[in-house]
Amino acid sequence: MYDVIIVGAGPSGLIAANLCGLYGMKTLLIERNAGISEIPKAILVDDETLRVIDRIGLYPKVRQVITPGGGADYFSNKMKPFASVRPTEMSFGYPKRNKIVQPIFEKVLLEGVRRYSNVEIRYTTELISFDQNEEQVKVKIQDGSGEMTLEALYLLGCDGGRSTVRKQLGIKLKEVGSKKNGSSFEEPWVIVDLKNDDVKTRHTSFFCDPPRPAMHAYTAFGQRRYEFMLLDGEDPEEMLRDEKLAELIAPYTQYKPENLVKKAVVVFNALVAEKFGEGRVFLVGDSAHLTPPFAGQGLNSGVRDAFNIVWKIKLVIEGKAAHSIIESYEKERKEHVEAMIRLSVRMGNFILTTSKKRKLLRDAAFGVMKMVPPIKRYVTEMRFKPKPICSKGLFIDIEKPLVGEMFKQATYMNSEAEMVPIDRYMESGFNLLKIGAPDEISFPNMDGLVWKAINPNKISIYPEHFVTREMEDSTPLTDVNNVLSMYRNKFVLIRPDFYVMGVFSAEEFDSLTEKLQDVLEPKMVMEESYRVAL
Template sequence: MTVVPVVIVGAGPTGLTAATLLAQYGVECLILERWDSVYPQPRAVALDDEVHRILARLGLRDEFAAISRPHRGLRLLDRNMRVLAEFQRDVEPGRHGYPQGSMFDQPELEAILRQNLKQYDTVTLRGNTEVTALTQEAGGVRIDFTDTATGEHDVVRAAYVLGCDGANSLARASIGASMQDLGFTQRWLVIDVVTEADLGQWEGVHQLSDPARAGTYMRIGKTRYRWEFQLTPGETADDFRDIAQLHPLIARWTGNIPVGELEIIRAAEYTFRAQVADRWRDRRVFLLGDAAHLTPPFIGQGMCAGLRDGMNLAWKLAGVLDGTLPETVLDTYEIERRHHARAMIKLAKFIGTAMTAGGEVGNLIRRAVAPRLHLVPGLTDLATDSQTPPLHRSDLVIRPRLRRTLAGRLCPNATVDGDRRFDDVAAGRFAIVTSHEPSPTQRADIERRGALLITAEPGSELYQWLRTGGARVAVVRPDGTVLSAGRQLRACH
């Protein structure tokens, strides 16, 4: 029987991200994927600058820039296409070194993720493979799978299994986990269109608050556009697969463009749900991505959450496998990620409800309130800031309960060495960021522990970040999250 340290079930963005990060630490992985190649249909279309950092960490900074385009934020429209409110995002690099939001085509992203993975000889990707059983045994997991092309059955054994196998996860079923419903279910039509014509629309997300049919529009590529419309009872995607049937829905944006210049790539029905698995781990099997959580798409965090899962878990698992970290650190994965994912799902649910619910009464309220939202102190910043909540307290996030702290938040990807940014310099290691000079003894201790010392010079971005957070020293984990922060090095080292 073949034995590998890690088996990853599923080669979507989450699985490919986790595999690449593990490969960067020299961990051997086997990815088992049911499809032979990239799944051709576009699904996720947006990510924020925090997740953009993860793609850069994978080595895809330039490749992703070539297939993506910054988006300018969100417009809330009424049924007559009148702008009720606009929340603009900065398309220039911000605290993380990238635009606050980017649009992309998921098949193109998966293609560059797969191509990038080929440089690592420690990773094997096997397609046309259906995993049929996961069985936990002493010291490992038995994985049974079938080659869907030949029907041949095979078995492999792994020290750990990462279940990145989507909403209908076999990995989730194998550990007896179930999805907890957070009380949001809506049926939507998702349409992807290709056209060489220029629609001439604002380069951001348009949210149509029409009580008759809520909708969303966004441009995701040079020639690719997406619309999403809430379905009414009795309607299905089959009612809109022909451009003549679809055109009345999208004509508000396409104007006088002839229907012959609009090609439907996909018209599919999706049920938007808000769900979180009741547990994300059983011994040596972990759940990541849609296997662990499902979110409505209103803040573009579905795929982002999966990549965050991979970033959180990979360095911990690599440390356990090479003996530099105790196995107990793996307990922090669910503690940290489950609370964060749940908070983002609740935010998406709130935004979706606020934009689409209430019928005519809700529409009247939005028309009255939305144009004045910019007058509410802090609301514009909340709507446009891409910063997500801090991670929950754990053994790797040392946060006091009643005092504000940087712990649990991402360290800015600031310029620290000429034109090099924090992530390039830290390169997946622990880092000590300090605004005062450590003693020779402290320096020696930092070097002995294998951590990187970064001095935040007065006036620099990192210096201001420490000062705003009431700290002079921060310990930053390999995933960029602050483990602890304080006034003295000895207090957080």
């Protein structure tokens, strides 16, 4: 019996498998292909994804295979940018835009999975069918030796846009957003990856002039991605001929067939599953949603999915929470996913238009925006990106400030007078911050079942005029930048996925405990050798 069977070893599946390994769950990862696909797909990971990468212990290796930072320029027909994005804020500890070559990125994730003896990987293995009841999922798979049936407590479908898991659940995809004319957002684009790049800029360049919107972006290891909108009446196969590719790429560089890494015609869609799971089977990543690439959020949304659901499964399996908490997965993720898809569709409609009228309106609008500093910063710092904030889900008193938000990774001073990011002291399970001077606030007695179940790591955050000191029951840090001054004399309970579950005072502790008990409904705490405490 497995705790979790994961179908699909793309980025979402590999992240989920790493998290299952970290949390000590007995896991099987299956992939129908013989290994990692060598075809580059996604080219960008954001700050939230890198924070997850750091949580699973892979950031030092991932850092070696990405191009960190960088921005984007949007050009009109005069080849002069009418808008530029240059994000410098690092609210979560990392640059907002980081370029990758997906096969190389996936290899690092796969190496990470192989660290764990509790995670088994089977390539050339395909899902045939599954059947579930209230207790488990029976999964029929097929490999080179034939068919077999395995059992698991949960099944995660990380098997992409043509998901077998989604189809067998009978879950349909619905459209999110549409083109300006009201038609479905379904656009074919020519995608070309070239090596031995000789284009100077490291920023992504969008060419937004009718009749053919295009873009190019440096990724990593000397490779550059080119994308060109396919126009009505054009034959996809014809557009992939070397002569046509040379014609498309000529304005930017010389096309050399020997430098070709990939060429394809890809249809961009804006779709989301009507629901993200059923019973003990859940959809993660592209199986749950398909996002146009204009905001660079397809892969990143899948990482958020995996990070949201795996720790909840861990709690349930160990008897620390009821199965019902996993219902919060869809509540928390679907709203954010749809916001990301709508952003991407809007960017495609507004920036990559083939309408001359809309082009003139767009250029004029951005011209005005440049003259208004707050609006200019809104664009350059990418503040238009939907924030990691939930309006509903597994939270206590979500109407309170900070609750439902991803906790930012600010820096604090440790007992050795070093400024360090707080993630260095937050453990992989729950974390409880105590904010205030030692004589003002102290950790309460947490002997109740629910507190024993989540067993939070304790961190004491002192006001800036206090010097940190060694504490027996918590890690001491000093808030020299007054990041949390407005929450002085409060406790902040942070979930394993960095989201704030609750904010409360000492007087509210008993009430918070009751609500936490009602939400999680812990039954027992299992002690097994292959599991680690949250």
